[in-house]
Amino acid sequence: MSIFIRISLFSFFLVNISVANNEDLSKSLDQYSYKPFKFVNNKQTSNAPYITAKVNGKKAYVLLDSGSSGVSIFNNSLTELNLKGSDSSTYSANMSGEISKDKTVVLKNIKIGDILLKNIKSGITNQPKKMSLPTIVLGTKLLDKYNALFDFSASKVFFQNRSFRQKIII
Numbered sequence: 089m090s091i092f093i094r095i096s097l098f099s100f101f102l103v104n105i106s107v108a109n110n111e112d113l114s115k116s117l118d119q120y121s122y123k124p125f126k127f128v129n130n131k132q133t134s135n136a137p138y139i140t141a142k143v144n145g146k147k148a149y150v151l152l153d154s155g156s157s158g159v160s161i162f163n164n165s166l167t168e169l170n171l172k173g174s175d176s177s178t179y180s181a182n183m184s185g186e187i188s189k190d191k192t193v194v195l196k197n198i199k200i201g202d203i204l205l206k207n208i209k210s211g212i213t214n215q216p217k218k219m220s221l222p223t224i225v226l227g228t229k230l231l232d233k234y235n236a237l238f239d240f241s242a243s244k245v246f247f248q249n250r251s252f253r254q255k256i257i258i
Contacts, residue, residue, distance in 0.1 A: 122246040123201050142199040144169050148222040156227035159208050162215030165222035173212045
């Protein structure tokens with residue numbers, strides 16, 4: 089058997105095993121009430137874990153950021169969502185040590201599938217590049233609350249509302 093045929097067969101089996109594992113993972117998580125959300129797949133997102141949601145009733149991108157703790161909104165998104173920021177009582181320093189007064193805004197609601205978050209205080213941050221939709225960033229405080237599990241091989245994130253009870257099927 090030629091090396092090409094061996095490599096082709098090996099690749100075929102790896103792809104089938106990977107697909108089977110992804111399907112098994114989805115089925116396994118479903119019995120624990122996890123809801124899957126597909127990552128946005130376009131050139132704007134740079135392969136970062138973005139999903140779509142509704143923010144104040146309008147379609148928006150949500151960047152799932154395990155490196156931040158709270159919720160942020162990109163400054164360019166304020167006008168798209170008809171929001172006005174206000175000065176906070178706190179200050180923060182950027183990477184170069186420049187200190188600035190924080191600005192915040194309250195997001196009336198964020199709807200991700202059947203998850204509804206209300207009156208979320210959000211910091212306003214500079215956006216590296218303008219996206220086609222308004223963009224917010226959800227950090228670990230919210231990701232932890234909903235047991236976020238990332239499956240980058242399947243380009244999905246799974247959310248579950250903090251209870252580990254298996255569904256009982258009768």
